[in-house]
Amino acid sequence: MFVGTGGSVLPSVIDAIFSNGRGPDKLLANAMLLNIALIVFGWRRYRQLTVEISERKRAEQQARELAEIDPLTGCLNRRSMGIATDNLRERAMENGQAVAYAMIDLDNFKQINDMHGHSIGDQVLVSLSERIVDLLPEDAICARLGGDEFAFVMAYEPHMRSRVDELVIRLFDRVILPFRLESLVIDATMSIGVATDHEELVQNLSVTDANELMHRADIAMYHAKKQGKNRYFWFEPSMENELRFRNELEAGIRRGVAEAEFVPYYEQQVDINTGELAGFEMLARWQSPQLGVVSPEVFIPIAEEIGLISEVSEQLIKRAFADAQLWDEKLTLSVNISPVQLRDPWFAQKLLKMLVAHNFPAERLEIEVTESCLHDNIGMVRSMITSLRNQGVKISLDDFGTGYSSLEQLRTLPFDRLKIDRSFVSELRSSGGDSTIVDAIVSLGRGLNIPITAEGIESEEVLETLKEMGDLKGQGYLFGKPETSQEVFERLRRTNKLASTRETGQSAVEPQDEIEQAEIRLQASAN
Incomplete structure (x- = not known):
């Protein structure tokens, strides 16, 4: 137009x-x-x-x-890693190759964030990703799965699995070198789990996709964490069974807290020269409907990891206060405190509040802390110990000699007692046993004017040797195995060491009745 x-x-x-x-x-x-x-x-x-x-x-x-891309590091993210892994597996299968999936996790990364801030933590993650990528083969895939978790996938010849081991070892040699950021030098370690889709040169048909590979690598990485961190493991089927049992324990502990399944047992503490009963140490036990009576060595580490140790400990301490109110007022109660609890700045106030709620004399309570507690936050620990001692609570340093406490800490921290670890006491079993370490600890306590308790006394020979060393307290199976509150009640009734029988001659209230009454009083005061 x-x-x-x-x-x-x-x-x-x-x-x-x-x-x-x-x-x-x-x-x-x-x-x-x-x-x-x-x-x-x-x-x-x-x-x-x-x-x-x-x-x-x-x-x-x-x-x-x-x-598809992690914005911080530029690596793939969790969503795209699965697709990329499946694509790599398809190419590897066409070439007759195997695929290895490695899961990498920085150890104690939360502490880096807490101490230096998230900006420094981000810089550590960026540096870590760059170091990993620099070491990987050209055809390998790297991803940040979230937080401080990274993963890489690589193809390899089925008969050359050592190639993967060599790569992982190079990662440990170079990736965990100190991170120099601004004016800071940050040391970090990592744990690695590795899984493959081949077993003994033959493809493992049970590994169907990337999700299964990642799941297995994650289990292997968790196993590395449990074995002490800063190491790596290949996935093995037994690890999955262990993890399943671990998950069952976690669920059981959570239910146990809700159902009040954790109960105190008591081990006698005796003056070894007179044989007179001085008090009891409370020991934790879990009365699981499925597993029976579970030892603290099994459930306490898990309770600490999942953040329930404070709830477990508070339940036990409240029951122990109710039990100990029935004992002779001269008998003391010792309670073990987890290092995790001492990281709580309000722990001392919580403990004192429980003392007041149960009307339990602070002078009869002795809490036991391990040497490892002294290295987490010495300033906070000193403040808590001082606060508790000012109210009359006594403080013992448990398992002395197995950690790294210094003479300066013993001099400046106001401990009321040292407890010799059972591993040293057991060396006194025979007349020719080595008593050098025990002698040194007793002499140290005498020089610092700190009383000593020896744990793990299980024979008359050990007892006689300890008697020659001075005025000590002792505990161990020689004096009796740990007992339930009812068994302790009956023992004290027979020896006329119940509070009511000594003072009034009247029959004492049964332990369970006293616990129920104490709980009613506590609920009434809370309302």
Whole structure:
């Protein structure tokens, strides 16, 4: 249309300009101008659409990258790692290769964030990812799965599994070198779990996809954590059984806290020279309906890891206070405190509140802390110990000699007692046993004017040797195995060492009745 109208209008225009002609027809001229306007408008719209399409493609690409790439490190994320792993497995199967999936986790990364801030933690993660990528083969895939968890996948020849081991060892040699960030030097270790889709050169048909590989590598990595961290393991089927049992224990502990299944047992503490009963140490036991009576060595580490140790300990301490109120007032109660509890700045206040709620004399309570507690936060521990001692609570340093406490700490921290670890006491079993360490600890206690308790006394020979060393307390199976509250109640009734029988001659209240009454009083005070 533009060509047709232009062919008629333009000659008329030229003729009018140069030859004084009539000029173009107005209708045709208007039609041509309209066509020009439409062409200009169309061209501008075309340019706008082109820019819009380009922007939309760029936005889609950016959204795709955000969905597939970890924005902090530039590695793949958990979502895209599964797809990339399956694609790599397909290529590897076509080439007759195996695939190894490695899960990497920084040890104690939370402490780095807590001590130095999240910005420093992010810098550590970026540096870590760069070190990992630099060591990986070109065809390997690296991803940040979340937090401080990374993973990589690589193909290898089934008969060359050692190639994966060599790579992991190089990671340990170079990746965990100190991170130098700004003015800080941060040391870190890592735990690695590795899984493969081949067993003994044959493809493992039970590994069907990337999710199964990741699951197995995660189990192996958790096993490395449990074995002490800063190491790696290949996945083995037995690990899955262990993890399943661990999960069952976790669920059981959570239920046990809700159902009050944790109960105190008591081990006698005796003056070894006179044989007189001095008090009891409370020991934790879990009366599980499914597992029976479970030892604290089994459930306490798990309770600490899942954050329930405070609830377990409080239940036990409350029951122990109710039990100990029935004993002779000269008998003391010793309670073990977890290092995790001492990280709570309000622990001392919580303990004192329980003492008041149960009307239990602070002078009869002795809490026992291990040497490992002294290295987490010595300032906080000193403050708690001082606060408790000011209220009359006594503090014992448990398992002395097995940790790293210094003479300076013994001099400055106000401990009321040292407890010699049973591993040293057991060396005194025979007449020719080595008593050097026990002698040194007793001499140290005498020099610092700190009383001593020896744990693990199980024979008369050990007892006689300890008697020659001075005025000590002792505990162990020689004096009797740990007993339930009812068994302790009956023992004290027979020896006339119950509070009510000594003071009034009346029969004492049964332990369970006293516990129920104490709980009623506690609920009433709370309301």
